[in-house]
Amino acid sequence: MSPTITSSRPTTGDDRDMRNCKTIKELVQKAYDNLDVMSALSRLLQNQNRGGRPSSRTQHRHDQIDEQLDAILCNTLEYIGRFNYRDIATTALGLGKIVKQVGHIRGKMPPAGSPHQILHNLLVGVNSECKQFIFDEIAMSSLSVLPGFDARHLSNFIYAYGLAECNPYIKGERAFFDVLAFEAISKLRHFNSQDLSNMLWSYAKVGASNSTLFEAAGDSIVALENLTDFWLQALSNIIWAYATATESHPRLYMKFADHIVAQDDLSGFKPQEISNILWAYAKADESHPRLFKKFTDHIIALDDLSGFKLQDMSNIIWAYATAGESYPQLFKKFADQIVALDDLSGFKPQEISNILWAYATADESHPRLYKKFADNIIAMKDLSGFMPQNMSNILWAYATAGQSHPLLFMKLANHIVLLDDLTGFKPQSISNIIWAYASDGESHPRLFIKLADQIVAMKELNGFKPQEISNIIWAYATAGESHPPLFQKLLDVAIKRCNEFNSQDVANILWASATNGQADQHLFSSFAPTVKSILVKCNSQNVANIGWAYAVANVSVPSLFDADFVSACLEKGNDFGMENLSQLYQWQLWQEEIKSDIKLPPSLQEKCQKAFISTPPSPSKLQDDVISELFSIGLHPEEEVLTKNGYRLDALVEVHGKKICIEVDGPSHFVGRKPTGSTLLKHRQVVNFR
Template sequence: IGDHIAGQGSLTSFGPQHLSNTSWAFATAGVSHPQLFNKIGNHVAGPGSLDSFSSQALSNTAWAFAAAGVSHPVLLKKIGNHIAGLDSLNSFKPQNLSNTAWAFATAGASHPTLFKKIGDHVARLGSLDSFKPQELSNVAWAYATARRFDLGLFEKFTEVSARKGEFLETQHIANFLWACATVGHTDERLFGAFAPVIGSKLDECNEQVLANIAWAYSVANAPQDLFSEGYVSAFALNEKEFSGEQLAQLHQWQLWQQELESGIELPQAAGFELEEEVLLGSGYRIDALVKVGDGRKVAVEVDGPFHFIDRRPAGRTILKHRQVVRLDRIKVVSVPYWEWDKLMSSETKQHYLRAKLSNGQIM
């Protein structure tokens, strides 16, 4: 079938539903057919309008290309522009919204106006009762993965705490809480509500779920009885399965339990006694350790783009700064990259650092 369709001169005889269903079927079946996807993608991305595509056809087409791992930036841009330009998203069901957001995040397709459109729509809904747990989890995961923080959307997600019992799959819980922690939305009600649910499902948690949940609660700084002997035993049962990234998450969780990356060059002649790229006792590496006038040492972190989401500190940035303060007992001065990049000379950078340190902008 794939060879036959891909070999046709044109796809003008295919309606939107035919194109959407075909790409969806191949992606769902896990059948690789790049020529078929390129044929469909080029046809849909062509000069014609997408007005004849239903919300389901649009979302399924985007989802299929992302799920199949077929890159077609022109297609996704056209779909994103079309959806973002609609008067409303009332015709989009929760699954359509979830699939669309998931597709763009998975494909790494940046489209801020599309994410804003979806976020504004969901935030304005009277309730989230029509969303299944997987759909809620996927939307949250998509925004965190795409590094889009939508305050209204994530505040709306706080309502989900009342539906905690509906989350039957531990993967959905882990993805949802990981997403909230990643964007720095650490509402106590949300994390508190899910703790007993997780505790009752520890035997269903794989290593990724365990690591993501532990990291999320570390970022949220929300101590729970959840992290008792049972959770540690679950770690032990999966200890040989953890990846390097998951072990790093668990190290941060361990540091959090003990509490209860930037390559931007710093000016050496700033008038301070300064050590660069210092490995601290906690295991964290900081950009610089500066000795200030009274003999105290202060950590200076020049935080690059991946330390922020929409110019808000990302979850891992919040966690690192807090743990350096509490575990290493060293105060932290954060230098956002957008402020640092404006400083064109070594002299202005020196003045900026002196002002930061002398004004007491220390976390």
């Protein structure tokens, strides 16, 4: 904005005269000589926005309007130093409302040269730095009269900066909002509910949290005998502000919740207010089951949810899942509402992500909802609006809920693979994505390679939590995806941080390493003390997986597999599934291999052996083809021969009086070029127990 000023000093305006202006052009012409019209200009802009296209009269002489609007702003800055606190607050609030109105253009851009478009360019668009400059100047000019502000004008003044989303710094050092907080605290007893709401909302909106102010304001509200003077919107905005600013005040949350619960009727609450309140309690981790129950009953009783915007539904569902409040009827009602929509194009990626995450987290099944969203995403031509966390949450939700949708997984995987840069993917997103594909049994080798290369290229992995490291290793092993550099890098980190892993993490890492043929002796020796310490916390599957993994690795740690391990197996004897019992049987065979005296109780040994032997054979097509070829050359192979130690041989033939064992190891027996842990263990134990 040009600093050149050509107009005369402003005079005191006549509001009634301003109201007689019918068009922006008339208002701007009058404002050119009288600057006290920011609020009037804001109102007229709002009215014109509601009325559709501007009249033909407002579209003439756009160049002149442009110059006059520019001059109005320049003159405001020149003379604002002479304004009293009321004029400063009124001017700032008017400007704030204008910025708010012209800042968000939905649909078509206003006609070129229209006041809306001119103001957008002056304050928000191509010259958006003007907005910051103007509000910085107003902030500086207010300092000398700031102590004289009364509560209402101070609240309006702060609200103006919230509307404009400006957070100035005085001389580049001290935050202006801290200066305002000092003044506000001294006047808190004079603030009404709307003043408090506007002020606190503004602090949260611009990200200018001030703990002293929020604590004092919260104490002031809690000290009130009742909240009958608080409008519902004020309640909503205040609690939203505390959650958004991450300012804790448990007594305030309790007072607001108790006040809402005590209401006989919640019909006065707008959907957005309900959404903001529930979101705030969940975000702040403030538990109040009766509040959630109250709103649940209210929402379920509604005949129609059409008043709830897409964001409202997303926030509410997310809040219930995050707060751990389970209400199947509520989840079904919102799901049915979403499924009934003809078009989901209005949902933002974040909202889709939050809804799906919430249903999976709350363990609320609604297959039609999952299918509707999946079909919607698949139909999209462009997925650039989906952030890494959005994709991570979506994939995690489908895998967690057991809602298989191969086309969705393929679409998202292809999108990720084509990205030039994955630096925006945080460790949790990478971990969840890989885990989702492995859990859902969705194969996409290029995705696994791309994400593995990304991890390997990182200088250090300190940002990865133990569970994320464990899940990644587990996922690659489960999916049968080989990437030795990735395993080496992750296992090196795991060894250094072995004391940070819980029982599930430890079991996953050891099982995955053994399964993927990465049975490194250093890894298993290093983890032995950790295994010993967490053994009592292990569930039956963890115990079986750990024992089987050490058997595959053939790393003997006598101090680990002693009476404590046997006791753990005996204690969980009734919890073991067939697969776990088979694993323990192989562990017991390993003890015999290494000449150990450690044995499971006879009854458990017998149970394990029966489970191992009873596992039905599942010959592959390759195996069938090999058997056919053996018959064709005159041999008569015995199929699925049971050995004395319980293993089944694919085939046994007699050649020149000698019996030869034939194992047909197809692709499923290898990870990359290495045999899987199961294959290695079978070969070793069949040979050692001939």
